[in-house]
Amino acid sequence: MNIYDIAREAGVSISTVSRVINNKTNVTPATRAKIQAVLDKHQYAPSAIARGLVAHSMKTVAIMAVDLRVPHYAYTTYVIEQEFTKRNYNVMVCNTGGTLEETRRYAAELAQRQIDGVVLVGSVFNTLGQDPEVARALQGMPVVLANGTLPWPQAYSVPVDDSLGVQLAVRHLAQKGHQHIVYVKDRDTAAAQHKQNGFVAEMQAHGLACGEDVIFATPYGLDGGKHAAAQILAQKKRPTAVVCAEDLTAVGVLKALTKAGINVPGDIAVTGYNNSEYSEICTPELTSVNNKGEEAAVVCAQLLEARIEGKEFTPPQTILPELVVRESS
Amino acid sequence: MNIYDIAREAGVSISTVSRVINNKTNVTPATRAKIQAVLDKHQYAPSAIARGLVAHSMKTVAIMAVDLRVPHYAYTTYVIEQEFTKRNYNVMVCNTGGTLEETRRYAAELAQRQIDGVVLVGSVFNTLGQDPEVARALQGMPVVLANGTLPWPQAYSVPVDDSLGVQLAVRHLAQKGHQHIVYVKDRDTAAAQHKQNGFVAEMQAHGLACGEDVIFATPYGLDGGKHAAAQILAQKKRPTAVVCAEDLTAVGVLKALTKAGINVPGDIAVTGYNNSEYSEICTPELTSVNNKGEEAAVVCAQLLEARIEGKEFTPPQTILPELVVRESS
DNA sequence: CTGTTAGCGCTTTCAT
DNA sequence: ATGAAAGCGCTAACAG
Numbered sequence: 001m002n003i004y005d006i007a008r009e010a011g012v013s014i015s016t017v018s019r020v021i022n023n024k025t026n027v028t029p030a031t032r033a034k035i036q037a038v039l040d041k042h043q044y045a046p047s048a049i050a051r052g053l054v055a056h057s058m059k060t061v062a063i064m065a066v067d068l069r070v071p072h073y074a075y076t077t078y079v080i081e082q083e084f085t086k087r088n089y090n091v092m093v094c095n096t097g098g099t100l101e102e103t104r105r106y107a108a109e110l111a112q113r114q115i116d117g118v119v120l121v122g123s124v125f126n127t128l129g130q131d132p133e134v135a136r137a138l139q140g141m142p143v144v145l146a147n148g149t150l151p152w153p154q155a156y157s158v159p160v161d162d163s164l165g166v167q168l169a170v171r172h173l174a175q176k177g178h179q180h181i182v183y184v185k186d187r188d189t190a191a192a193q194h195k196q197n198g199f200v201a202e203m204q205a206h207g208l209a210c211g212e213d214v215i216f217a218t219p220y221g222l223d224g225g226k227h228a229a230a231q232i233l234a235q236k237k238r239p240t241a242v243v244c245a246e247d248l249t250a251v252g253v254l255k256a257l258t259k260a261g262i263n264v265p266g267d268i269a270v271t272g273y274n275n276s277e278y279s280e281i282c283t284p285e286l287t288s289v290n291n292k293g294e295e296a297a298v299v300c301a302q303l304l305e306a307r308i309e310g311k312e313f314t315p316p317q318t319i320l321p322e323l324v325v326r327e328s329s
Numbered sequence: 330m331n332i333y334d335i336a337r338e339a340g341v342s343i344s345t346v347s348r349v350i351n352n353k354t355n356v357t358p359a360t361r362a363k364i365q366a367v368l369d370k371h372q373y374a375p376s377a378i379a380r381g382l383v384a385h386s387m388k389t390v391a392i393m394a395v396d397l398r399v400p401h402y403a404y405t406t407y408v409i410e411q412e413f414t415k416r417n418y419n420v421m422v423c424n425t426g427g428t429l430e431e432t433r434r435y436a437a438e439l440a441q442r443q444i445d446g447v448v449l450v451g452s453v454f455n456t457l458g459q460d461p462e463v464a465r466a467l468q469g470m471p472v473v474l475a476n477g478t479l480p481w482p483q484a485y486s487v488p489v490d491d492s493l494g495v496q497l498a499v500r501h502l503a504q505k506g507h508q509h510i511v512y513v514k515d516r517d518t519a520a521a522q523h524k525q526n527g528f529v530a531e532m533q534a535h536g537l538a539c540g541e542d543v544i545f546a547t548p549y550g551l552d553g554g555k556h557a558a559a560q561i562l563a564q565k566k567r568p569t570a571v572v573c574a575e576d577l578t579a580v581g582v583l584k585a586l587t588k589a590g591i592n593v594p595g596d597i598a599v600t601g602y603n604n605s606e607y608s609e610i611c612t613p614e615l616t617s618v619n620n621k622g623e624e625a626a627v628v629c630a631q632l633l634e635a636r637i638e639g640k641e642f643t644p645p646q647t648i649l650p651e652l653v654v655r656e657s658s
Numbered sequence: 659c660t661g662t663t664a665g666c667g668c669t670t671t672c673a674t
Numbered sequence: 675a676t677g678a679a680a681g682c683g684c685t686a687a688c689a690g
Contacts (some may be wrong), residue, residue, distance in 0.1 A: 074403035089686035283612040379667035
C-alpha cells in the first residue's frame with residue numbers, strides 16, 4: 001500500500017495525499033476528510049526510506065561506544081536514546097570494542113546511511129578520532145564527543161573535569177589525615193590521563209609524595225583490582241588509602257584487601273570513580289566520584305540535536321564531579 | 330558525489346558503474362579498472378538509503394528492550410549487536426520502558442522504516458505482544474522473542490527454562506537441609522510466573538510448605554530487596570533461606586539481612602538469579618542461577634538472521650539454566 | 659485548492 | 675560487454 005494506491009482509492013492525486021499526510025495547508029476539509037478516511041481504513045504509514053531519500057535524512061543518530069556491557073556506557077546510551085526518541089529520531093548502536101578497525105568500519109557505515117549525527121561515548125575516541133579515515137567518514141555529520149575534544153570543525157564536546165574528580169577524592173582522604181595514598185590506573189585513555197594528573201596535582205597540593213611508586217597500573221575490572229591490591233600489599237610500606245580510576249576496579253581492590261584480612265576503611269581506605277550501582281552493591285559501600293553520567297548524556301543529546309537542526313545552543317559548561325562519601329573511606 | 334558523477338567521470342553509464350560497485354560480471358577488466366580508479370579517487374560510497382528504497386530493506390534490525398540500564402538487557406543487546414554487525418546489519422535500539430504506549434510507538438516506527446526484523450528482549454513482551462496494534466505493526470517482519478512465545482505466524486522464540494532455574498536453587502537449599510525457604514518475587518511477567526511455579530513445584534517435591542505466606546512480593550532492585558528482607562524478618566518464624574527472582578533484589582536482601590546482624594549464609598542463605606556481575610561484587614558473593622544470557626542472545630541473533638534470509642534453521646533447544654554456588658548459600 | 663512533473667540515488671531488466 | 679530506461683515511494687516546485 002503506497003501513496004499511489006491511496007490516491008487512486010480516494011480519487012485524488014498523490015500530491016494531495018501527501019499534503020494530508022504531512023498536515024499541510026491548501027486542502028479543503030472535505031477532501032482532507034475523504035483522504036483521511038482511506039488512510040485510516042488501510043492504516044497507511046508512509047515509507048521512511050522513500051522519505052529519507054528525498055530528505056537526505058532518515059532521522060537517525062548513532063551512538064558509538066566501546067562496550068555496552070559497561071554500565072556507564074549502557075546508562076549513557078539509554079539516556080541518549082530516550083532523549084532522541086522524544087525528538088522523533090531513532091538510535092543506532094555501535095559497539096566498537098575500542099579498536100581502530102571496527103571504528104573505521106562503523107564510521108564508513110554511518111556515512112553511507114547518511115546518519116544525521118553521532119555521539120562518541122568513551123574517552124578512547126579522543127585517540128581513535130585522530131585517524132584520518134575515521135575523520136573523513138564522519139566529516140559530513142555533527143559529532144558530539146562525551147568527554148574529550150576532536151580537531152574537527154563539526155565536532156563538539158561535553159567536557160567533564162575528571163581531574164577535579166580525582167582531586168576531590170584525594171582531598172577528602174588528605175583531610176582525613178591520610179599521608180600515604182596510592183593510585184590505581186586501569187586504562188590508557190585521555191580521561192585516564194586527566195584523572196592521574198588530578199591525583200598528582202592534589203597530592204602535591206597537600207605536600208604528599210606522588211612519585212611513580214605510588215601509581216599502580218592494572219587491567220580494568222574485578223581481577224585487575226585484585227591484582228593491583230596484591231601489588232600494593234607487597235610494598236614495604238603499606239599505604240593507608242587507595243584511589244582507583246574506576247568503580248569496578250575499586251571493588252576488586254576492596255575485595256582483595258578484605259580477603260587479606262585488612263579492614264576497609266580502618267586499615268586502608270578505598271575510593272572509586274563513576275558512582276555506579278557497583279558502589280552501593282559492594283561491602284563496605286564504596287566512596288566514589290559522581291561524574292554525572294546522566295547529566296553528561298542529556299547534554300550530549302541536546303547539543304547534538306541542536307547541531308543537527310541548526311539551532312542555537314550555548315556551549316555546555318564543563319561538568320563538575322562531586323564526591324559521594326560512603327563506607328569505604 | 331553520486332553514481333552519475335562517477336559514471337560521467339569514468340566515461341561510462343551508471344549501469345556499468347553499478348556492476349563494478351556490486352562486483353557483478355559482464356565488465357571487461359579494463360573498464361572495471363578504469364571505474365574502480367574513479368571510485369577510489371573519490372572514496373565513493375553508495376547511498377544506503379537509495380539502495381534501501383530499491384531493495385525494500387536497509388539491512389537493519391531492531392532490539393526492543395525494556396531498559397538498557399539493566400545489565401542483563403545491556404548484555405543481550407551487546408551480543409545481538411555484535412552478531413548482526415558480523416552479518417552486515419545495523420542495529421537500532423528501543424527502550425520501551427515496558428509500557429504499552431511506547432511499545433506501540435516503536436512498533437509503528439519500525440514498520441515505517443521497513444526494519445528487517447526485531448528481537449524482543451524481556452518477558453514483558455509476552456504480554457505487550459498480545460496488543461493488536463503492536464501485532465499489526467510488526468506483522469510484516471520476523472520477530473524473535475527471547476524467552477517467551479507470541480501467537481503470531483512470523484514470531485519465533487528462544488525458550489529458557491526459568492522454572493528449572495529456580496528449582497535448581499531450591500533443590501540445592503533443600504539438599505543442604507533447609508526446610509523453611511521463602512521466595513521473593515519482584516516482577517509480574519510470564520518469566521516471573523514460571524520462576525514462581527518452579528519454586529512451588531520444587532518445594533512440593535521436597536515436601537516443604539509453600540503456601541502464600543512464603544512468597545513475598547516486592548519491587549525490583551536494591552530497595553525492593555531491602556523491603557522484602559524487612560518483611561521476612563518481621564515473620565514469627567524466620568526462614569533459613571531466601572530464594573530471589575533477580576540478582577539485584579537478592580543483593581538488597583543480602584545487605585539488609587547483614588545489616589540486621591544476621592549471618593549469611595550461617596543464619597539465612599540467599600540465592601539470586603541471572604549470574605550477573607552483581608553476584609561477584611557483593612559480599613558474601615551470591616549463589617545465583619546462570620540462565621545463560623549470552624547463549625540465548627546468540628541463538629536469538631542466529632534465529633532472526635535465518636528467518637530474515639529465509640534460511641533453514643533448526644528451532645532452538647530450550648536453554649537449561651545451571652546453578653552457580655558461591656558464598657551466600 | 660488540486661494535479662502534473664521532476665527529481666532523490668540506486669538496481670535491474672531489456673536492448674543493443 | 676555496455677547502455678537506456680523504468681521503477682522503488684515519496685516530496686516539492688510549478689501550473690492551472
